[in-house]
Amino acid sequence: MPDRPQTYLRLSARARQRLKNAPAGLLLFFTAISLMAVSQGIFDSVYNNYLSDTFQIPATTRGQLEFPRELPGLLTAVMTGLFFFVRETGLGAMAAGAVALGMAGIAFWNRQWWPMVAATLMWSIGGHLVMPVRDSVAISLAREGRQGRRLGQLGLVSTLATIGGFAVVYVGTKLLRSNYPPIFWAAAASSAVAVIFWLAMPKVGHSEARPRLVIKRRYRLFYALCLLFGARKQVFITFGPWVLVRVFKQPAYVFAQLNTAGALVGLFFQPLLGHLIDRLGERVILVGESLLMVVVSLCYGFAQGFLGDRLGLPRLALGAVLVCFVVDQVLFAVGMARTTYLSKIAERREDVTPSLSLGVSINHVVSMSLPTLGGFVWERYGYEWVFVGAAVIAVLNIFLALRVRTVRAWQPNGG
Numbered sequence: 471m472p473d474r475p476q477t478y479l480r481l482s483a484r485a486r487q488r489l490k491n492a493p494a495g496l497l498l499f500f501t502a503i504s505l506m507a508v509s510q511g512i513f514d515s516v517y518n519n520y521l522s523d524t525f526q527i528p529a530t531t532r533g534q535l536e537f538p539r540e541l542p543g544l545l546t547a548v549m550t551g552l553f554f555f556v557r558e559t560g561l562g563a564m565a566a567g568a569v570a571l572g573m574a575g576i577a578f579w580n581r582q583w584w585p586m587v588a589a590t591l592m593w594s595i596g597g598h599l600v601m602p603v604r605d606s607v608a609i610s611l612a613r614e615g616r617q618g619r620r621l622g623q624l625g626l627v628s629t630l631a632t633i634g635g636f637a638v639v640y641v642g643t644k645l646l647r648s649n650y651p652p653i654f655w656a657a658a659a660s661s662a663v664a665v666i667f668w669l670a671m672p673k674v675g676h677s678e679a680r681p682r683l684v685i686k687r688r689y690r691l692f693y694a695l696c697l698l699f700g701a702r703k704q705v706f707i708t709f710g711p712w713v714l715v716r717v718f719k720q721p722a723y724v725f726a727q728l729n730t731a732g733a734l735v736g737l738f739f740q741p742l743l744g745h746l747i748d749r750l751g752e753r754v755i756l757v758g759e760s761l762l763m764v765v766v767s768l769c770y771g772f773a774q775g776f777l778g779d780r781l782g783l784p785r786l787a788l789g790a791v792l793v794c795f796v797v798d799q800v801l802f803a804v805g806m807a808r809t810t811y812l813s814k815i816a817e818r819r820e821d822v823t824p825s826l827s828l829g830v831s832i833n834h835v836v837s838m839s840l841p842t843l844g845g846f847v848w849e850r851y852g853y854e855w856v857f858v859g860a861a862v863i864a865v866l867n868i869f870l871a872l873r874v875r876t877v878r879a880w881q882p883n884g885g
Contacts, residue, residue, distance in 0.1 A: 495559075495672040496611050502671070503604055503624065504631035505664035506566055509573060510597070511635020512657040515729050516643070518711040519722035520650045524581060529712060529853075533845025536708055538587055540837040542595040558610075558823060561603045563668035568596030570661035577654035596661070598834075602826035605809045609822065621806040622744020629736040635660075636730040644723035684824040691873055692812050692825070693832050695756070698867045699805070700833025701840055702763060705860040706798050708841045710770060713853060714795065717774055718788050728792060732799030740803045752811040756871035759804040763864035766794045766801075771857030811874060 521527055521535070556564070572593025579585035605621065612620035638656050642648040714720040747755055769790050778787035809826065816822050844856045 498667050498671045499607055499611065500624070500627045502562060502566065502664045502667035503628055505660050505667065506569060506600065507628040507631035508635040508638070508660040509569055509657040509664075511632035511729060511733075512638050512653060512660075513573070513593070513635075514632075515636050515639040515726040516650065516653055516722050518715055519725065520580075522715050524650070525583060528845075529709075529716070529848040530842075530845040532712060533708060533841035533843075533848075535587070535590075536704065536841035537838050538591050539594050540704070540834050540841075542591065542598045558603045558607050559668055559671045562600060562607070562671075563665050565596040565600035565603065566661045566664040566668055568599065569593055570596075570658045570665070572596060573654050573658035573661060577651040577658060580651050580654065598830060601830050602823055605806070605826055606823040609809070609813050618744040618747035618806065618810050619741070620744070621809060622741040622747075625740030625744070625803050625806065626737060629733045629740060633730055633733045636726040636733065640723050640726040640730070643721070643726070684821050684828060686817065686821070686825075688815060688817060689812065689821075689825055691870065692808065692815070692829060694870050695808055695811075695867070695874075696829035696833040697836060698863055698870065699808070701836040701863045702860060702867065703802070703833065704837040704840050705767075705844060705856060705863070706770075709844055709848065709853065709856050710795060710798060712848075713770060713791060717853065718791065728795050729799065732796045735796065735800050736803060739800050740806075743803055744806060747807050747810055751874075752807040752814075753871055753874040755804055755807040756874060757868055759801050759807075760864045760867040760871055762797065762801060763867070764861050766798055767857045767861035767864060769794045770860075771854040775854065 518532075521532065525531075527535075572589050572591070572595070575589025575592060576586055579589060604624065608620050608624045635657070639653060642653045642656075711725065714724070743755070773787040773790040773794075774784075776787075777790060778784040808829070812825055812829070813822055816825065844859070847855050847859070
């Protein structure tokens, strides 16, 4: 039997060597992303319960709130275009600062509707601006042929940090019985510290060479995938938690537990997903995700009516929806397949960041309008039909994903 201490020493030495050989700025980048992930984890776990408990709003108002909240997403391409002269690391610092200001605003004006909406808008500006930036920086810090793995590592680091945010919510709401402002202040502090790490990074990405806006026919399938992702995303961000809050009466700490469960699954799933993208290709991954989303959508919509009401198994109905919530959270990581797909078909490396930004803007075309429609459908016809619509979107995504092909148009390292 091999000597265990020597085995651990060899593994430790190998890990130290890998860290030593890591690209400059990688650890700073992962730290900045981790701090922002803590803030995001806090927000995701507490925001819907905060709205319900503080303002007692109906589903229609909850859907309408998504319009200002998602407006910065629509303008992501515009924002990155306006700051075309700022490198990606500078954009990351700006995004972290906006998130910190937004969270502080919600904490300060927590019982005033319109100031809270304005603060949410500020948070959203930062949250959306960082989306294309983090993926672009991660790809810049990856070796050729390992972009999927680097994005998987980014997802792993983010997931670990997000668990910290969930823990803050669980401890604050379940154990300390805290009200909402201190929790939002904690989120603000985490993002504020992230600004320092973004600014400390070596210059990564393009500045003078980055175009202000990229719209090319070559990327039209990527644009279409982003459009459908925006529809799928917004149904579950807005109405998935709302089902648990209003239909199943679940408190805030349950969302912290669910998000933690999703994060723990993600610890294993995201690195594996990155490896599978490199190994199997984006088409297989995107089709598989869409098939699962059909099942998740129908479960969200009909678990209570079929299992709870018809069969008299309310606990099983709740359990099914809780599992759907976790599965949905985990599947958001499949977004890295769209990123690697774009990076492989891009005509030049400088197209990646502005194209990712435009993709974020495109997916918010429906993100802004769909929640209002979904809230109307919920109130008029029942929440079940909101998720029937989500299943239809997933089916459409299958047909688009089947058309994915990857042929690189540019050679790495100028080759």
